[in-house]
Amino acid sequence: METLRPKRTLGIAGAAHALHDGCTDLIYVLLPLWQTEFGLGYGALALLRGVYAGSMAALQVPAGRLAERWNGRAVLACGTLFTGLGFVIAGSTGSVWGLCAGLAIAGLGSSTQHPIASAAVSRAYGSAGRGPLGVYNFSGDIGKAAIPALMSLLLMALSWQLSLGLIAGLTVALAVVIAVWMPPIAPATAAAEKRPRIGGGRGGFRLLLTIGILDTGVRMGLLTFLPFLLRDKGAALPTVGLGLALVFVGGAAGKFLCGWLGARFGTLRTIVVTEGGTAALIFVVLAAPLLPALLLLPLLGMVLNGTSSVLYGAVPEVTLPHQSQERAFALFYTGTIGSGALSPVLYGALGDAVGPVWAVTATALVALTVVPFAFALAPRLER
Structure with a gap:
C-alpha cells in the first residue's frame, strides 16, 4: 500500500x-x-x-x-x-x-x-x-x-x-x-x-525571472487576441475553440520536447530557438488565411510554450545554497503568473489604441527581446 x-x-x-x-x-x-x-x-x-x-x-x-x-x-x-x-x-x-x-x-x-x-x-x-x-x-x-x-x-x-x-x-x-x-x-x-541543494550565481535568479516574465507576457498577450484574429479570418466559435486547442496541444508537446532539448543542447540555444521561432510564426500566422493559420497553430504552440519548461528546470541551478527551493519556485510562479495577469491588460490597451494586429505584432517583438537576456543568463547556469 x-x-x-x-x-x-x-x-x-x-x-x-x-x-x-x-x-x-x-x-x-x-x-x-x-x-x-x-x-x-x-x-x-x-x-x-x-x-x-x-x-x-x-x-x-x-x-x-x-x-x-x-x-x-x-x-x-x-x-x-x-x-x-x-x-x-x-x-x-x-x-x-x-x-x-x-x-x-x-x-x-x-x-x-x-x-x-x-x-x-x-x-x-x-x-x-x-x-x-x-x-x-x-x-x-x-x-x-x-x-x-x-x-x-x-x-x-x-x-x-x-x-x-x-x-x-x-x-x-x-x-x-x-x-x-x-x-x-x-x-x-x-x-x-x-533533496540535494544546488547553488547558482548571484543575480541568475533575477535574470531567469525576467525571462520568465517576458515569455509569459508574450504567451498571454497572444492568446488574448488569438480568438479575435481567427474570428476576423472567418472562423466560427467552434473553430476558434479548435484553434486554441491546437495551440495548447502543441504547447504540451513543446514543453516535453524543449525540456529534452534544454538538457541536451543547453538553455541558451533552446531559448534562442523557441523565442525566435515564436516571433517568426506569429508573423506568418498574422499574414496567412484561416486554414494555413490553423495548420501552423500546433507548431506555434510548441515554441510559444517550450521556453517555460526550460526556465522551470533552471530554477534549482540559480537558487543559492542558503535559499529554499520551495520559496524560489513560489517567487518564480508569482512573477510569471503576475505577468500573465498584467500583460494582457497592457496588450489589450494597445489593441484598443492601434488594433489587434499591431498588438500581436508587439508580442512578437517582445519575444525577440528575450534573447539578449538569455545570453546574459547563460554564464550563470551550471553546465
Missing part, C-alpha cells in the same frame, strides 16, 4: 493541475462572447482575464504558507471548491461586476494548486521527484488543451452560463476526490533531507 501512495498523490495532483490550468485558459474561449454580451473593448476583456490571473498570482505564496501551517490537502480541496464557486457566481449574476467577482474568487481558489500540488509530488517522491514533477507539469498542458475544447463543444448546445456551470461541477467533484482520496502531504523537513 505504501508504494501506491506516491502514485496516488501524483495522479490526483496531476488531475488538479489539469483542471485548474484548463479552467484558467477556457476564459479565452469566452472572451468573444463576453465582448458581444457586455459591449467590452479589448482592454476591458483583458482586464477580466487579468482579474482571474491576478488573484491567482497574488496568493501563490500565502497559499503555500497556509498549507505549511494547516492541512495542505484540505487547503487544496477548499481552493478547488472555491474555483467552482467562483464560476457559478460568474455565470449567474448577469453583470460585468458579478463576472469580475466570480473570476476573482475562482482565481483565489486556483492559487492553491501550484504550490501545494507540486510540493505534494516533490515530497512524495523525494530525490526521485524530477520525473514525476515532469509528469505533473505535463498534465497542466493536457488540461489546457482538453478543458477549452470541452467548453467549445458545450457552447454548441448550451449558453456560456450553463457551460461554465458544468465546468464548475467538475471542480466540485475534484475537490471531493482531493479531500477523500489524496494521501497526506509529507512535512517540508522530511522532503528537504532527501
Whole structure:
C-alpha cells in the first residue's frame, strides 16, 4: 500500500493541475462572447482575464504558507471548491461586476494548486521527484488543451452560463476526490533531507525571472487576441475553440520536447530557438488565411510554450545554497503568473489604441527581446 501512495498523490495532483490550468485558459474561449454580451473593448476583456490571473498570482505564496501551517490537502480541496464557486457566481449574476467577482474568487481558489500540488509530488517522491514533477507539469498542458475544447463543444448546445456551470461541477467533484482520496502531504523537513541543494550565481535568479516574465507576457498577450484574429479570418466559435486547442496541444508537446532539448543542447540555444521561432510564426500566422493559420497553430504552440519548461528546470541551478527551493519556485510562479495577469491588460490597451494586429505584432517583438537576456543568463547556469 505504501508504494501506491506516491502514485496516488501524483495522479490526483496531476488531475488538479489539469483542471485548474484548463479552467484558467477556457476564459479565452469566452472572451468573444463576453465582448458581444457586455459591449467590452479589448482592454476591458483583458482586464477580466487579468482579474482571474491576478488573484491567482497574488496568493501563490500565502497559499503555500497556509498549507505549511494547516492541512495542505484540505487547503487544496477548499481552493478547488472555491474555483467552482467562483464560476457559478460568474455565470449567474448577469453583470460585468458579478463576472469580475466570480473570476476573482475562482482565481483565489486556483492559487492553491501550484504550490501545494507540486510540493505534494516533490515530497512524495523525494530525490526521485524530477520525473514525476515532469509528469505533473505535463498534465497542466493536457488540461489546457482538453478543458477549452470541452467548453467549445458545450457552447454548441448550451449558453456560456450553463457551460461554465458544468465546468464548475467538475471542480466540485475534484475537490471531493482531493479531500477523500489524496494521501497526506509529507512535512517540508522530511522532503528537504532527501533533496540535494544546488547553488547558482548571484543575480541568475533575477535574470531567469525576467525571462520568465517576458515569455509569459508574450504567451498571454497572444492568446488574448488569438480568438479575435481567427474570428476576423472567418472562423466560427467552434473553430476558434479548435484553434486554441491546437495551440495548447502543441504547447504540451513543446514543453516535453524543449525540456529534452534544454538538457541536451543547453538553455541558451533552446531559448534562442523557441523565442525566435515564436516571433517568426506569429508573423506568418498574422499574414496567412484561416486554414494555413490553423495548420501552423500546433507548431506555434510548441515554441510559444517550450521556453517555460526550460526556465522551470533552471530554477534549482540559480537558487543559492542558503535559499529554499520551495520559496524560489513560489517567487518564480508569482512573477510569471503576475505577468500573465498584467500583460494582457497592457496588450489589450494597445489593441484598443492601434488594433489587434499591431498588438500581436508587439508580442512578437517582445519575444525577440528575450534573447539578449538569455545570453546574459547563460554564464550563470551550471553546465
